[in-house]
Amino acid sequence: MKFSGTHVVVTGGGTGVGAATAQLFAREGFKVTVMGRTEASLRQQNLAYQLCDVTDADAVAKAFETARTEHGPIAIVVANAGAACSVPFAKMTASDLTAMTDVNLSGVFNVWQAALPDMKAAKQGRMIAIASTAGLKGYPYVAGYCAAKHGVVGLTRALSIELAPLGITVNAICPGFVETPMLERSIANIAAKTGMSERDAAKSLIKGNPQRRFIQTDEVAGTALWLCSDAARSVNGHALNLSGGEI
Secondary structure, eight states, X not given: OTTTTSEEEEETTTSHHHHHHHHXXXXXXXXXXXXXXXXHHHHTTTSEEEEOOTTOHHHHHHHHHHHHHHHOOEEEEEEOOOOOXXXXXXXXXXXXXXXXXXXXXXXXXXXXXXXXXXXXXXXXEEEEEEOOXXXXXXXXXXXXXXXXXXXXXXXXXXXXXXXXXXXXXXEEEEESSBOSHHHHHHHHHHHHHHOOOHHHHHHHHHTTSTTOSOBOHHHHHHHHHHHTSGGGTTOOSOEEEESTTOO
């Protein structure tokens, strides 16, 4: 691995995709710091951690500075923290939209800005965002989430061009529905609002994937690891979709 042994920061690292990614990097010999808002779930990873809300730029800067002091310059950052909210557009409020952009878009912006100085100094680095197929297409009842994730893809593409001469690549991973606690909450919400059983609600989401299954966390983690390999040194500005052929 091109960056093996270097310092990786994974946000939203206490559960789901973030936890799977952090654990995979740790097994591969990287120094890993996980960040998130819930200390109990971060502790369970048995990795270095910092409490941090990615929507708070000052808190992000402080967490990165502490992580840097404890484990050295940051070579890789995986901006994974995110949230989804389902509501019909006609019932959406400006606050609903802001909540989605704050965590899903501004959170990536804050995290990447905090990581950038180390990468510029080293003249190499990997910036990775965990976006979504919602950054590549629309879905009903999650307009705010789709808007935020489309923003992440746009940010990725613009920044990749700006930072390419500095030896830094910037990419987004766009999975379909990933089997995580967040998906479980979404299924429960669909069931509650429609009267479906949770089994039928899950089927309604799976049917969009031609493989008729949910994406697994190890697939997303493995893609992030590959982006840090020498084989991916020319992969820059991409929105890699993991959707079984949906897109």
